[in-house]
Amino acid sequence: MEFIKNFFQTYGLFINIGILILVLIILFLEILNRVELNRIEKRYRKLMKGNNNKNLEELIIQYTDSIDKALEQVNKNTELYNDVNLRLKKCIQKVGIVRYRAFDDVGSDLSFSVALLDENNNGIVLTGLFGRSECTTFAKPIENGISKYDLSDEEKQALEQALK
Structure with missing residues (x-):
C-alpha cells in the first residue's frame, strides 16, 4: 500500500495531466459527435418531411396504394384479355374463296x-350457284376441317385454301 501511495505522490501531477488530456480529448470527441448528430438529425427531418410537406410514411402509403390499384387494373386487363382471346378463337380467322363457272351457258365466273x-x-362452306334462270345459295357445316356432307371440287378447294 505504501508503494501505491508513493507512486501517486511522485507521479500524481503527471497522472492528473494525463487524465486532464483524456478528459479534453473525450470532450472534443463529444462535441464532434453532437455536431454530427445535429447534422444527421436535420437530414432525417428533411427526409421525413418529404414532398409537399408530406412525411415519408404518408408517401410510402400513397405509393403502396397506387401499386395496389395498378395491380388490380392489371388483373382486370388480364381477365379482359383472356375473355377477348377466347372469343377470338371462335371468330372467323381463315377464309378461302373459289370463283368458277357452274354452268356452260353462263358467260362468267359468277358462281362461288x-x-x-x-x-x-x-x-x-358457303356456295352460290349462278345460272341464267336461277341462283342458289347453300351452306355446309365444317367441324375440325371436315364436313359431314359431300363437298364439290370447288368447295374442297376453298376449304383447302382456308386451312392453309
Missing part, C-alpha cells in the same frame, strides 16, 4: 364457294 373457319377449323 367460300370457306369461313375459326381457329379450331370449325365453320361453314
Whole structure:
C-alpha cells in the first residue's frame, strides 16, 4: 500500500495531466459527435418531411396504394384479355374463296364457294350457284376441317385454301 501511495505522490501531477488530456480529448470527441448528430438529425427531418410537406410514411402509403390499384387494373386487363382471346378463337380467322363457272351457258365466273373457319377449323362452306334462270345459295357445316356432307371440287378447294 505504501508503494501505491508513493507512486501517486511522485507521479500524481503527471497522472492528473494525463487524465486532464483524456478528459479534453473525450470532450472534443463529444462535441464532434453532437455536431454530427445535429447534422444527421436535420437530414432525417428533411427526409421525413418529404414532398409537399408530406412525411415519408404518408408517401410510402400513397405509393403502396397506387401499386395496389395498378395491380388490380392489371388483373382486370388480364381477365379482359383472356375473355377477348377466347372469343377470338371462335371468330372467323381463315377464309378461302373459289370463283368458277357452274354452268356452260353462263358467260362468267359468277358462281362461288367460300370457306369461313375459326381457329379450331370449325365453320361453314358457303356456295352460290349462278345460272341464267336461277341462283342458289347453300351452306355446309365444317367441324375440325371436315364436313359431314359431300363437298364439290370447288368447295374442297376453298376449304383447302382456308386451312392453309
